[in-house]
Amino acid sequence: MVAGGFGVGKTTFVGAVSEINPLRTEAVMTSASAGIDDLTHTGGKTTTTVAMDFGRITLDQDLILYLFGTPGQDRFWFMWDDLVRGAIGAVVLVDTRRLADCFPAVDYFENSGLPFVIALNGFDGHQPYSPEEVREALQIGPDAPIITTDARHRSDAKSALITLVEHALMARLG
Amino acid sequence: MTTPPASQGSYGTHHGPYDDDGDQPLVRPYAMTGGRTRPRYQLAIEALVSTSVEPVQLQGLLPEHQRICQLCMAEVKSVAEVSALLAMPLGVARILVADLAEAGLVAIHQPGHEGEPGGQPDVTLLERVLSGLRKL
Numbered sequence: 001m002v003a004g005g006f007g008v009g010k011t012t013f014v015g016a017v018s019e020i021n022p023l024r025t026e027a028v029m030t031s032a033s034a035g036i037d038d039l040t041h042t043g044g045k046t047t048t049t050v051a052m053d054f055g056r057i058t059l060d061q062d063l064i065l066y067l068f069g070t071p072g073q074d075r076f077w078f079m080w081d082d083l084v085r086g087a088i089g090a091v092v093l094v095d096t097r098r099l100a101d102c103f104p105a106v107d108y109f110e111n112s113g114l115p116f117v118i119a120l121n122g123f124d125g126h127q128p129y130s131p132e133e134v135r136e137a138l139q140i141g142p143d144a145p146i147i148t149t150d151a152r153h154r155s156d157a158k159s160a161l162i163t164l165v166e167h168a169l170m171a172r173l174g
Numbered sequence: 175m176t177t178p179p180a181s182q183g184s185y186g187t188h189h190g191p192y193d194d195d196g197d198q199p200l201v202r203p204y205a206m207t208g209g210r211t212r213p214r215y216q217l218a219i220e221a222l223v224s225t226s227v228e229p230v231q232l233q234g235l236l237p238e239h240q241r242i243c244q245l246c247m248a249e250v251k252s253v254a255e256v257s258a259l260l261a262m263p264l265g266v267a268r269i270l271v272a273d274l275a276e277a278g279l280v281a282i283h284q285p286g287h288e289g290e291p292g293g294q295p296d297v298t299l300l301e302r303v304l305s306g307l308r309k310l
Contacts, residue, residue, distance in 0.1 A: 017310075023258035025219075028265060049263075054254055059306025066220045066252055086218050086284070088295055088303060158310055165304045172297050 001083050003070040003109070004093035005101025009121045009151035010069035011053045013093060017157035018055025018067060026051050027079060050076045067161075070105070080108060089115035089168040091160050093151060096120055096129045099137060106138060115168040119149040119160045143171075207269045217253050217268045222283040223275075224250040231279065238262070238270055239279075246280060 002010045015022045029048045050071045057065045065088075071079050090109050094102045102118070109116040120127060120134060129137075131146035140146065145163050149156045204210070223246045232240045241260050245251055251259070257267035274280040295303075 023255060025254045025257040025264050025267075028263050052254075054258075056252070056255070057307075057310070059303060059310075063302055063306060064222065064250070064252070065303060065306070066254065068219070068254070082219060086220060086295065088300065158307060162304065162307050165300060165307060168295075169297065169300045169304060172294075172300060 001068050001070055001087050001090040001114075002093065003090050003105040005095065005098060008093045008095045008101065010093055013091070013121075013151035013157050013160075014053060014055040014067045014069050016152055016154045017057060017161065019058060020056050022053045022055045022069075024051055024053050029076065029078065050079055052079065077108070084112050084114050087114060089117070089164045091164055092116050092118050093121045093149075094118055094134065095123065096127070096134060097123070099134070102138070106140070115164065115171045116144060117160065117164045117167055118144060118146040120146070121149055121151045125150070204266060207266055210269055217272055217282065218284050219254050219264065220252050222250050222252055223256060223271055223280050224283070225274075225280040227279050239274055242267075242270055242274060243279060250283075
């Protein structure tokens with residue numbers, strides 16, 4: 001899974017490392033899956049369409065890795081629950097100028113127990129804060145890796161994925 | 175006698191039904207599923223679909239079922255890809271793929287979901303993914 005706030009570069013990240021141009025799938029959210037709270041904001045509308053971009057990496061003849069960018073609006077938790085099942089882990093992309101945007105994703109993965117790494121996406125090559133400063137600000141425990149990345153570059157995206165799978169493996173073995 | 179030219183009015187700039195400009199498909203999505211909104215069994219969004227049916231076996235199937243079989247014939251595809259490439263909502267793709275699986279026309283592979291509770295990938299799978307990523 002590739003998560004993070006709106007406009008943080010999730011689809012860019014997926015596109016950088018995917019072997020296909022990112023595809024978009026849409027799910028229809030009904031009142032049954034929305035929960036009561038959400039309906040108060042939709043003025044009686046009972047369905048909403050949630051779009052999700054994803055990519056694909058063929059790793060071996062019989063092994064395909066799919067990268068799903070989580071829906072931009074964090075309130076679509078039912079889609080996240082769907083994605084978490086069977087997922088290896090999550091890359092949480094963070095724009096350090098808008099740190100708070102990643103809080104819902106971090107909370108979600110901490111609660112669900114899915115291994116995650118924090119990837120600081122350096123816009124225009126700038127990384128104004130060090131990973132340790134961000135760890136302090138986000139109150140992230142020492143286990144979750146925090147790395148810097150440039151979501152536009154294939155090598156950076158690939159390296160973020162490797163860090164994530166290594167972390168997931170350590171979590172499994174540890 | 176001349177035939178009148180085709181109207182260039184509002185149709186002159188006609189877009190396809192699934193262009194990204196807010197057009198709605200002509201058929202409501204769940205009409206394809208006979209109104210069913212839940213598949214017979216739960217397919218993961220990343221579940222892989224493959225088929226080795228002969229074209230002759232597709233005769234008599236619903237057009238949407240045929241399109242799914244044709245899509246998954248050349249190359250294995252995930253449920254998410256079926257949804258995206260055939261421009262149908264994820265829930266509809268799940269139901270139609272499950273129909274085909276039940277009829278024995280496609281095979282489903284859900285590797286990450288077997289064996290362990292919670293559906294987490296096992297260590298062997300993680301090691302294979304890691305090794306595959308490093309070789310990219």
